[in-house]
Amino acid sequence: MSLPSPKTSGTSSAKPRIAVLLGDPSGIGPEMAVKLLARQRNLDAARVLLIADPVVLASGERIAGEKLNPLRVDSLDAVRFDDGRPTLLAMDWMEGREPVLGESNERSGLASFEALELATLAVRREQAEGILFAPLNKHSLRLGGLVHEDELRYMQERFAVEGFVCEFNLTGSLWTSRVTSHIPLKDVASHITMQGVSDAVKIIASALRRAGVAHPRIAVTGLNPHAGDGGSIGMEEIEIIAPAIEQLRAEGLDARGPFSPDTVFIGARRGDVDAVVSMYHDQGQIAMKLMGFEQGVTLHGGLPVPVATSASGSAFDIAGKGIAKIEGLQQAFDLCVRMASGAPVREQAQAVAA
Numbered sequence: 001m002s003l004p005s006p007k008t009s010g011t012s013s014a015k016p017r018i019a020v021l022l023g024d025p026s027g028i029g030p031e032m033a034v035k036l037l038a039r040q041r042n043l044d045a046a047r048v049l050l051i052a053d054p055v056v057l058a059s060g061e062r063i064a065g066e067k068l069n070p071l072r073v074d075s076l077d078a079v080r081f082d083d084g085r086p087t088l089l090a091m092d093w094m095e096g097r098e099p100v101l102g103e104s105n106e107r108s109g110l111a112s113f114e115a116l117e118l119a120t121l122a123v124r125r126e127q128a129e130g131i132l133f134a135p136l137n138k139h140s141l142r143l144g145g146l147v148h149e150d151e152l153r154y155m156q157e158r159f160a161v162e163g164f165v166c167e168f169n170l171t172g173s174l175w176t177s178r179v180t181s182h183i184p185l186k187d188v189a190s191h192i193t194m195q196g197v198s199d200a201v202k203i204i205a206s207a208l209r210r211a212g213v214a215h216p217r218i219a220v221t222g223l224n225p226h227a228g229d230g231g232s233i234g235m236e237e238i239e240i241i242a243p244a245i246e247q248l249r250a251e252g253l254d255a256r257g258p259f260s261p262d263t264v265f266i267g268a269r270r271g272d273v274d275a276v277v278s279m280y281h282d283q284g285q286i287a288m289k290l291m292g293f294e295q296g297v298t299l300h301g302g303l304p305v306p307v308a309t310s311a312s313g314s315a316f317d318i319a320g321k322g323i324a325k326i327e328g329l330q331q332a333f334d335l336c337v338r339m340a341s342g343a344p345v346r347e348q349a350q351a352v353a354a
C-alpha cells in the first residue's frame, strides 16, 4: 500500500488529519490529551481523529475538568470531520471497565496497543497524515501484547519500513538521535557498530535538512567516560566511533567527535551544534530532560508520517490528580501538524528555545 508523504499530503487548503491517541489509560495520557483538545486553536489547526475507548475518554475528561464534544463514529469506514471539532473513533477495548489508575496492567496495555495499531492503519488507508500520542507505558504495552523493542519498532513493522529508525528528542532547537534505544544497558556496548553510528548520524542529518538546516552540525558522543581517554577506559571510541565519524566526514557530513558524553551538551546547549548523537538512551535523555523536561518532544524518525509525543511519560505517580502539564504534548502536536502540512519545522523549534 502506498503511503502519504509527510511533505506533500497536507496542503494549505486542507488541514492535516492527525490521529490522536490517549496513551496509557492508567497514566496521565488521557487527561493530557483532553486538555490539549480542549484548546480550540488545536482543533482549528488540524482535523483530529481521536482513536479511543469512550470510557477512557470520559475518565480523562473527569480528571481534566473539561468536556470534549466529539463527532462520534464507530469504524474507520465511517470517519468524517466537522470543522473545529474532533472526530471520535469509538472503540470498546475496556469492555466497559474504568481504567485502574496508577499502575501498568494488561487491559490498559491492550487498549494502548490496539489504538497504536488502528492509528497506523488509518495512515496506511490514507485517512491520517500524522500521529500524536499521549504518553504510553512500555510495561503495560508488553502486558497488552507488544513483543517489539518499543512502539517505534512496532510502527516500523506496521509501515513496512526497512532500515534504521530512531527516536529524535527535541528540546528548543537542539535535536538528538541515538545509536541504541530501549535495550538493557548491559547490552549497549555490543550494539555499538560503525553502521549504527553512521545510521544515527545520517538519519538526523537528513531530518534536520528537511526541517530547514542546510548543513547540520552533528556532535557524536563517545561510549565510555571521557570518550575512552585514549583507550585507557575502553576501545570503542578508537575502534568504532572515530572511524565511523571519519567516514561520515569523507562523505561530506559535518560529524564531529567523539566527545566526552558528560560535557558534550555544554557546547550543544550553547548552540555549537544542531544535534547530538548519543550511544544510548540516558546519555542523551538525562541532558535533554534537564534542559527542558516540560517542553520536550519525541519524534519517531524514519517513519513515513510524523509520529510525535511528549518527552515525558505515563507518570503513574500523579495519574488522576489533574496536575499533569501538557506543554510537551502541545509542542509535539504543533510539530506533528507542521510536518504533516509541509510547513517549516525549524522556526518552531527555535521559538521554543527563545
Ligand SMILES: NC(=O)C1=CN([C@@H]2O[C@H](COP(=O)(O)OP(=O)(O)OC[C@H]3O[C@@H](n4cnc5c(N)ncnc54)[C@H](O)[C@@H]3O)[C@@H](O)[C@H]2O)C=CC1
Pocket: 028, 133, 134, 135, 136, 137, 138, 139, 298, 309, 310, 311, 312, 313, 314, 315, 316, 317, 318, 323, 324, 325, 326
Ligand atoms: N511519550 C511517551 O510515550 C513516553 C513514555 N514513557 C514511558 O513512561 C513510563 C514511565 O517513565 P518514567 O521514566 O517513570 O518517566 P515519567 O516521565 O513518566 O515520570 C518521571 C517524573 O516526571 C513527572 N512527570 C512526568 N510527566 C509529567 C507531566 N506531564 N506533568 C507533571 N509531571 C510529570 C512524574 O510525575 C515523575 O515524577 C515508561 O513506561 C516509559 O517508557 C517515557 C517517556 C515518554
Ligand SMILES: NCC(=O)COP(=O)(O)O
Pocket: 150, 151, 152, 167, 169, 281, 285, 298, 309, 311
Ligand atoms: N516512543 C516514545 C518513547 O519511547 C519516548 O521515550 P524516550 O525513549 O524518548 O525517552
